[in-house]
Amino acid sequence: MSSCCLNMPNMFPTLASEDFLSSRCIWVNGPVIVGAGPSGLAVGAGLKNQGVPFIILERANCIASLWQNRTYDRLKLHLPKQFCQLPNFPFPEDFPEYPTKYQFISYLESYAKHFDINPHFNETVQSANYDETFGLWRVKTIATGGPNPIGVEYICRWLVVATGENAEKVVPEFEGLQDFGDHVTHACDYKSGQSYSGERVLVVGCGNSGMEVSLDLCNHNANPSMVVRSSVHVLPREVLGKSTFELAVSMMKWLPLWLVDKILLILAHLILGNTEKYGLKKPCVGPLELKNTAGKTPVLDIGAFQKIRSGEIKIVPGIKKFSRGRVELVNGETLEIESVILATGYRSNVPSWLKENEFFSSEGVPKNPFPNGWKGKGGLYAVGFTRRGLSGASLDAISVAHDIAKSWKEETKQKKKSMAARHRRCISHF
Numbered sequence: 001m002s003s004c005c006l007n008m009p010n011m012f013p014t015l016a017s018e019d020f021l022s023s024r025c026i027w028v029n030g031p032v033i034v035g036a037g038p039s040g041l042a043v044g045a046g047l048k049n050q051g052v053p054f055i056i057l058e059r060a061n062c063i064a065s066l067w068q069n070r071t072y073d074r075l076k077l078h079l080p081k082q083f084c085q086l087p088n089f090p091f092p093e094d095f096p097e098y099p100t101k102y103q104f105i106s107y108l109e110s111y112a113k114h115f116d117i118n119p120h121f122n123e124t125v126q127s128a129n130y131d132e133t134f135g136l137w138r139v140k141t142i143a144t145g146g147p148n149p150i151g152v153e154y155i156c157r158w159l160v161v162a163t164g165e166n167a168e169k170v171v172p173e174f175e176g177l178q179d180f181g182d183h184v185t186h187a188c189d190y191k192s193g194q195s196y197s198g199e200r201v202l203v204v205g206c207g208n209s210g211m212e213v214s215l216d217l218c219n220h221n222a223n224p225s226m227v228v229r230s231s232v233h234v235l236p237r238e239v240l241g242k243s244t245f246e247l248a249v250s251m252m253k254w255l256p257l258w259l260v261d262k263i264l265l266i267l268a269h270l271i272l273g274n275t276e277k278y279g280l281k282k283p284c285v286g287p288l289e290l291k292n293t294a295g296k297t298p299v300l301d302i303g304a305f306q307k308i309r310s311g312e313i314k315i316v317p318g319i320k321k322f323s324r325g326r327v328e329l330v331n332g333e334t335l336e337i338e339s340v341i342l343a344t345g346y347r348s349n350v351p352s353w354l355k356e357n358e359f360f361s362s363e364g365v366p367k368n369p370f371p372n373g374w375k376g377k378g379g380l381y382a383v384g385f386t387r388r389g390l391s392g393a394s395l396d397a398i399s400v401a402h403d404i405a406k407s408w409k410e411e412t413k414q415k416k417k418s419m420a421a422r423h424r425r426c427i428s429h430f
């Protein structure tokens, strides 16, 4: 058992909270991990391997909810599989170079089963506070799995934040969007272009989501116009049959970042031609530098660019305003459209629940850059905020599980020693 119910007011009088609905307060003998995505599962696996008990709290009703509930049907990993597997459990050998989302989900299900990880589903963390007096975290949740929602409070020494860089969708405000009509969807709710067949669709945003949604729309006989309001790097997913990402990783071992960026841009030019000619202005900063500094992922093209070149995907500039069935662009052009898909990205939700501002920034990511952003003070940890996708999450998870296991073992040993001493004192009294 990793946790037990306590009558908290007797044990820690100052920790009891009047304004909290809950009748349940649970002491966790180990860390509380928030989020059962790849990051949370990878930390759980590392802790299991070292015999450390823990609990995982997950707001959804399943593991990897981003992948299961908030991605479209035809999604594939866009980095080769060796960069996407989690620690201590390789992908099955028959997986293709770029596994489908269903293969990835099935791998994650096997991962959880293999390490016997059983998250608490339907439990959303509402707040987490550090109690300086006791050196403990108080994590409050609402559990909605039963007939009525109940509040639960967990008390623990270690808190692992694994809620991801993509926890909430970004929905920008546009003038007149409320008058446009009902057909406005965020990319996280887009499943397939099937229901858009024959429609004129405005796709807002030209990151990997905007590009891949536009491509999928084309493949279902819809007519997408994609908004490029600033700039974007488009790289081919592969160069002469070899993954561009893998090539970049190899070059990074020998060459400085700026040079790798230059080489990537030359290769992209050789393979795709001049992308700027089609309205895809390039950022001033190179693709990897931009990923590292601003978190903006370059597009790894899987076919959208060909559709842009052929005119099947139309590129349009920024949006001025919407009206019923229409959008007006900053260049004065007006488009008649049936639907809007907002491929406008995601953000962290950490600031909404973690009461801490030393380790995490106001954007909800660790302030320290990679590789130093995984450990805060007072037993606080972060996994999966490196802007380095699944491989970054795996590296974090290994460091975090190792560090927690070390201090859990030390503290457990000390607790055992003091209990033995107390026991001896008791015996000597008789």
Ligand SMILES: Cc1cc2nc3c(=O)[nH]c(=O)nc-3n(C[C@H](O)[C@H](O)[C@H](O)COP(=O)(O)OP(=O)(O)OC[C@H]3O[C@@H](n4cnc5c(N)ncnc54)[C@H](O)[C@@H]3O)c2cc1C
Pocket: 034, 035, 036, 037, 038, 039, 040, 057, 058, 059, 060, 063, 064, 065, 066, 067, 071, 075, 076, 077, 078, 079, 083, 084, 123, 124, 125, 126, 162, 163, 164, 165, 166, 167, 209, 349, 353, 383, 384, 385, 388, 389, 390, 391, 393
């Ligand atoms: C469409 C898409 C495709 C991607 N493809 C790739 C790829 O090919 N390769 C790659 O390396 N990366 C890719 N990424 C990046 C992606 O961030 C990682 O793949 C991965 O999902 C990150 O794992 P995570 O566990 O950190 O976050 P998530 O997968 O987002 O998991 C976080 C979990 O925390 C839960 N949660 C959030 N808030 C709370 C709360 N308050 N209480 C309880 N639970 C909470 C969420 O429900 C979620 O299940 C992609 C991202 C997107 C959006």
Ligand SMILES: NC(=O)C1=CN([C@@H]2O[C@H](COP(=O)(O)OP(=O)(O)OC[C@H]3O[C@@H](n4cnc5c(N)ncnc54)[C@H](OP(=O)(O)O)[C@@H]3O)[C@@H](O)[C@H]2O)C=CC1
Pocket: 075, 076, 077, 078, 079, 172, 187, 204, 205, 206, 207, 208, 209, 210, 212, 227, 229, 230, 231, 296, 297, 318, 319, 343, 344, 345, 346
């Ligand atoms: N196959 C795969 O593996 C896939 C991976 N992903 C990953 O998921 C993550 C999220 O990607 P994505 O969803 O594309 O989000 P991104 O944050 O990468 O892109 C958001 C896009 O929306 C634009 N945008 C934001 N606000 C506005 C606005 N008000 N008006 C016009 N445009 C706007 C941005 O433009 P600007 O740059 O000007 O701010 C940008 O082009 C990335 O890491 C990506 O790599 C996504 C899809 C597929």
Ligand SMILES: O=C(O)C(=O)Cc1c[nH]c2ccccc12
Pocket: 078, 079, 245, 291, 297, 298, 300, 387, 388, 389, 390
């Ligand atoms: O798909 C993503 O969002 C990722 O973060 C994967 C990723 C990590 N580093 C990169 C550099 C270039 C393109 C994708 C990635």
